[in-house]
Amino acid sequence: MTVNRQLDSKQRFWAIPHRAVQIEDRFWQPRIAGNRRHSLPYQYQQLQSSGVLDNFKRVLGQADGAYAGPFWMDSDAYKWLEAASYSLATHPDPELEQWVDDTIALIAAAQERDGYLDTYFQWVEPDKKFTNLAMCHELYCAGHLFQAAVAHFEATGRRTLLNVACRLADHIDAIFGPGKLEAADGHEEIETALVDLYRVTGTERYLNLAIFFIGQRGKADSRFRWELGHLDEIAGKPGKPGLVNPQYYGSDEQYDGRYAQDHQPVAEQSEVVGHAVRAMYLYSAMADIVAETGDPRLLAALERLWQNVTTRRMYITGGIGPSNRNEGFTRDYDLPNDTSYAETCAAVGMIMWQHRMLQLTGEGRFADIMERVLYNGFLSGVALDSRKFFYDNPMQSAGDRHRQGWFECACCPPNIARLLASLGKYLYSRCADGVAVHLYVQGSARVSLDQGDPLILHQTTDYPWGDRIQLRLELDRPAEFALRLRIPGWCRRHGLRVNEEAADPAVENGYAVLRRRWEPGDRVELSLEMPVERVAAHPAVWQTMGRVALQRGPLVYCLEEADHPVPVARIVLSKDARFTVRFDPELLGGIALIEGEGWVPELQGWENTLYRPAGAEESYRKIPIKAVPYYAWDNREPGSMAVWISQDLIKQG
C-alpha cells in the first residue's frame, strides 16, 4: 500500500503533543495531580497484589502458582506503563521512573528469544499460541505493549521497552500476513498501536501489518467462526476445550461477527455494533490508517459510523454501549438510564477516535463530541479522590451504584490513568496556516510556527465554570498566522475581542478563524455564553420520554439525593422553572451549582397503597433543587441520582 501523506493538508490538524502543553487550571490540574499522586502508585500496587507482575515472574521461574487473572492480565501492566510514561514526560519523578524501569526489566526478561511475549501462553498453554484469537487477546496485549513502548520512548528517549515492542512486532509480522496466518485479534488494539509504532520507528512493515489486520474483519472465511467450530484444538483453560464468549453466537446459535466487528469488511460498515471498546479501537485504527494513506473508502465508512453513533446510539454524557450483555451496542435509540453500561473504557476509546477524526478533518463537530465525553461520560469514571472507579456509568441510580477500588477485569482504571496523564495532547493542534485551540483549559502550549518561530500560547480561563477565555500570544517577533478558536456546538452566542477591540471573524468548521499578523503580547478574549439549558432526547428514545436533562456549557448535570429530601426520581420540573448558577468552592472540589425549584408528589394517601386511580387527588409540593455536574456524582453519601428529570406533570396544590 502506497503511503500518502497528502490528505486534506489544508484542512487537517496535527495535535500538539502533551509534552508541549501545560495545564494549570483548577478543573483538570487537580485531577491530573491526583492521577499522578494516587492513581499511578495505587495501580502499581495493584499490579503487584493482583498477580499481574507475578505472571511475568512465573515465566522467569521467579514465582510459582497458577496464572493469575484473565488472559489479558499483561495489558494492565502495559497500560500502567503507558500512563506512567506520559506522566514522566511532564512531571519527572524518580520513584515512579524506578517502578517503570523495574517493570520494563521484568517484561524484557520474560520475552522469548523469537520475540514472543504473552505470559498466559508462556506459562499455561505454550503449545496453543495464536490459536484462540477470538478470545485470548494475545495481539490486544501486544498492542498495549507497543503503545506503552512508544510513550516510554517519547518520554525518556530510551529504547528499553521500544526494543521489546519491535521484537514482538517483528515476531507477529513474521507469523501474520498475506499467505501466512490470515487472522486478527478478537479485541482490536494492535491495529492502532502498530501505526503508533510505525510513526516512531519509521518501519513501514508495521503500518502494512495494521492495514492487513483491519482487512481481516468481515471476511467470508472468518477465522473466529473457524475457531468456534474447532474448540477442541484451540486455547482454553487447561484440560478444557477452547473458550468462547456466547456473544459470538447470534440468537440462531450461529456465528454472529458483530460482537467483534467481524460482520462486514470495515470499509463497508455503517452501523456501530458489538463490544463498544473494540469498536472504538477499530475506528481509531481506521482513522490512523486514513491519516497515513488517505484511503477514501475507510474515511467514508468512519463518517457513516460516526453519524450512526452520534445521532442514534450515544448517551447525552457521550457514553456509549448501553448493554452489559455484550458490553456494547444494541439498536438505534435504545438508551436505558438505569442499566446504561456506558463503560469508562469505551468513553476513553470514543475520545481517542474523536481526537483522530478531528486531526484528519479539522472539523469542530468531532471536538464537540470529544469534549462531551471528556467532561461527562469519561470523567465520571474516576472519583474526585482518584482512588475509586466506575466500570459502567449509569444515567440513573436508585442509590446502589458506587465506584470501586479495583475490578477483576481491571481495564478501566489504567485507561483513565493514561488519558489523564496525556490530556494535554487533546487541547491544541497545529494546522496548515497556524494553530487551533480545541479545549479551553488554563495553561500554555508551545508551538513551532511554520517559519520555525516559537509561539507560546497562554490561556487564562475558569472554564468550564466561567464563560471567558483570555489568550496571550508570546512571540519573539511578529508573525502572520491563523488562530483558530473552537466555538463549541453547545454555544448559542459567543463574543471575541482582539486587544480589547471587538472582532467578528467567520466561523469555519466550528472554529472562529483570526487570521492576521500577530504582535508579541497580543491578547484575544473569547466569551462563550453558557446559560442553563434543558435538553430533550429524540422522541424515539423511549427511556427519556417526558424528561429533560440540564446542561451548562460542556457539562451535563444530574440530581443527587444528597441535595434533596426525597429520592431524586420523584422530582418534577415545571416548564417555566428558572435556574440560577452559583459557584460553590466547598462542594465536590468546587463546582458551579445549578439551583432552582422542582415539585415532588405528596405522599398522603399512599401509605398502604401501591396503585390507585390517577385523579384529582394527586398533589405536588415545591422544593428547592440543586443539580451538580454528572462527573461529580457518587462522591458523597450514597443515594439516588438521575440525569433525566421528569417535566411538567404538575397540578399545583
Added chain:
Amino acid sequence: MTVNRQLDSKQRFWAIPHRAVQIEDRFWQPRIAGNRRHSLPYQYQQLQSSGVLDNFKRVLGQADGAYAGPFWMDSDAYKWLEAASYSLATHPDPELEQWVDDTIALIAAAQERDGYLDTYFQWVEPDKKFTNLAMCHELYCAGHLFQAAVAHFEATGRRTLLNVACRLADHIDAIFGPGKLEAADGHEEIETALVDLYRVTGTERYLNLAIFFIGQRGKADSRFRWELGHLDEIAGKPGKPGLVNPQYYGSDEQYDGRYAQDHQPVAEQSEVVGHAVRAMYLYSAMADIVAETGDPRLLAALERLWQNVTTRRMYITGGIGPSNRNEGFTRDYDLPNDTSYAETCAAVGMIMWQHRMLQLTGEGRFADIMERVLYNGFLSGVALDSRKFFYDNPMQSAGDRHRQGWFECACCPPNIARLLASLGKYLYSRCADGVAVHLYVQGSARVSLDQGDPLILHQTTDYPWGDRIQLRLELDRPAEFALRLRIPGWCRRHGLRVNEEAADPAVENGYAVLRRRWEPGDRVELSLEMPVERVAAHPAVWQTMGRVALQRGPLVYCLEEADHPVPVARIVLSKDARFTVRFDPELLGGIALIEGEGWVPELQGWENTLYRPAGAEESYRKIPIKAVPYYAWDNREPGSMAVWISQDLIKQG
C-alpha cells in the same frame, strides 16, 4: 404438633373443588379447552422430545445416553401429570388417560426399592443423593410428584401414582427429620405437597414432615451454608465439584440465605425476598400449615409478607419478582417495566398463595389479588393459541419480546396447564353459613349445603367484558343460608337485585352478604360498574413517574404497536382524555377495546439530532389510540408494547 382445625371457623372458607364446577363462558372456557386440546398433548410431546421421559427409561435400562436437561427435569413430567389429571377429572379423554397411565407406569417402574425416585441421581450420581439440597431440587421434584399423585387419585380414584408418592414420602420421612438429616430443599415445593398428601391419606407424619421442613429455614446452622463450604463433597456435574448458584452469595461473597428464604426463621419473616417462585411455594405451605394447625405466628408472618408484597413489590398485573438476576425480589418500589421478570410460575404461585389466604381468612382482599394475577400477570403467560408461552412478562417491550414454544428450563408451561385445568376451584367456597362466590365466570357449581341439601349455583355473565352477573339457585327445597358475593376491590359502585327487587346488604370483608331463606329458582343480579380508569403507581416507583396505566374491571390494558402508527412508548395521554369501550368479537379472540385519543411528538427537526434544547419547538399531533388487555399482547405482528403510558406533557400545536 397438635393438629387444630378450629381456626376462625366462622370466617373461613373451604374451596369448592374444580370437579364440582363447570365453566361455560367465552373468556375462560376457550382457554381451558385450548389447554386441553393443544397444551396438554403438546407438552406430552415435549416430555418425549426433550428427554424427560428418556431419563426415566435410562434408569430402567431402556435408554442410553447422557442425562437430559437440568436436575429438575422429572418435575416437568409430574406437573404435566397433575395438569392432565385435573383435566381428566372434568373432561374424560381416553387418549390422554392412556398417556397418563403410560407415564405413571414408567415412573413407578423407575422407583427404587426403598422408595427413592429422582432420575438425575439414579442415573448420574447415585452416591450423592440428598447432598446438594441447595441446588439439586430432589425434594422439589418429590413435591411435584406428590401433587400429581393427589390430583390423579382425586380424578380417577386409582392409587397407581399415589402409592409411588407415599413410598417416596415415607423414604424421605425416614431420612429427614429431627435427629435425622435436618435440612430442607433449596426450592420449596415439597412442603405444600406434603400437606396435600396428608389431606388425602390422613397420614399425619406427612403434615409433621411439612412442618419440620418449613422449620429448617433460617437456622443459624444453615445446611445450604454448609454445602457452600463443602462443594467437593456434594452433588454436581460429573467430575466437578458441587454446583452452586451465585445467588446464594451476597455482595460480600458470604452466604446470603435470602435467595431461598433461608435468612430468618419463617415465623419471623416480614419481607418477600429471593427467588419469587420459591417464596410463593413457601408461603403457600405456611398457609396450608396454618389451616391445619392454626399457628398464629405463621399467620402473622403471612400477613406481614402479604402487606410487603402487595404494597411494595407487585406489578399492576399482579406479577412479582422484578429481577432476572435472582428470578425474584429486589427492594421496595423497584418495579422496572422493560426488564420486569415477573415470571409466569411466580404468578401461578401467587395465585396459589392468595387462594389459600382467602380460604383461611374469608377476606376478599386476597381474592382481589388472586383475580388481578389471574386475569393479567398469569394469563399473559400463554398465547391465545395455547401453544406459546412467556417465561417472563415485561410491562414494556421495544418489540423484541415474544412467547416461545418451549424453554430449556420448562417450568412455566406445565404450571400454566395445571392452573388452567383446575381453574374451577378458585371460583367458589363453602363458608360456615353458606356459600361464597369469588370470581364471576359463567357456568355452575354444585355445593352441598350444611343440611346436606344440594345447591346448584348457576352463573350467567359476560364478565370480564360485561358488568352484570345473574345467579340462579337450583335447590330441591327452600333453604336458609348466606350467599356471599365478592365486591371486587377495583369496583367503586355496585348494584344488587334479588328476584328483581333492589337489595343493599352489608359488605363484609369484601363480600355482599345475602342472608335469607332461599327458594328454588331464586335469582340474584349483581352489577359491577367498570368504567375505564387511569391508575397511578406510588410515587416511589420511579419507573412509572409521570405515567398511568389503563384498567377496566379486573383487566389491565396496554398499548400495542399493531394498533398505532408509531412505537407506543411515544404516545402521551392528556389529562382530560376520554375513553370509550367497544367489544370487538374479531379482535384477539374477542375483547373489549378501549379507544381514545393520544398525542405523539412530531419528528420534524429531529432527523439528524439525538439531543437538542427542550423548548418551544416541541409539538405533538393527535392520534386515535386503542388499548387491548395486557393478557392478550403479542398475539399479532411483533411490535412495541407498553402498560404505563406517559401523561400530559403536551404542547398542542
